[in-house]
Amino acid sequence: MFIKTLVIIAFLAILASLGSALFHLVKHKDQANSQKTLKALTFRIGLSVVLFILVVILTATGVIEPTGIGSRIHAPQSTPSNN
Numbered sequence: 001m002f003i004k005t006l007v008i009i010a011f012l013a014i015l016a017s018l019g020s021a022l023f024h025l026v027k028h029k030d031q032a033n034s035q036k037t038l039k040a041l042t043f044r045i046g047l048s049v050v051l052f053i054l055v056v057i058l059t060a061t062g063v064i065e066p067t068g069i070g071s072r073i074h075a076p077q078s079t080p081s082n083n
Contacts, residue, residue, distance in 0.1 A: 007051065010047060
């Protein structure tokens with residue numbers, strides 16, 4: 001449960017950073033706010049990369065298990081028996 005909460009919080013931080021960058025981009029068009037936009041987008045990219053690596057590691061170690069279409073594709077299929 002802690003892992004899921006951590007992933008959700010990271011995802012919300014990514015969205016907040018994206019919203020902050022959009023605000024600085026649209027609201028003010030001077031050089032100082034351009035730097036704020038750049039910092040917000042850089043933070044978002046860094047957080048996205050860290051979150052992606054964390055999810056890959058957690059999936060590879062078996063802490064979390066994928067669900068959905070991808071897990072059904074890779075799941076072993078049972079073969080019908082010939083009676």
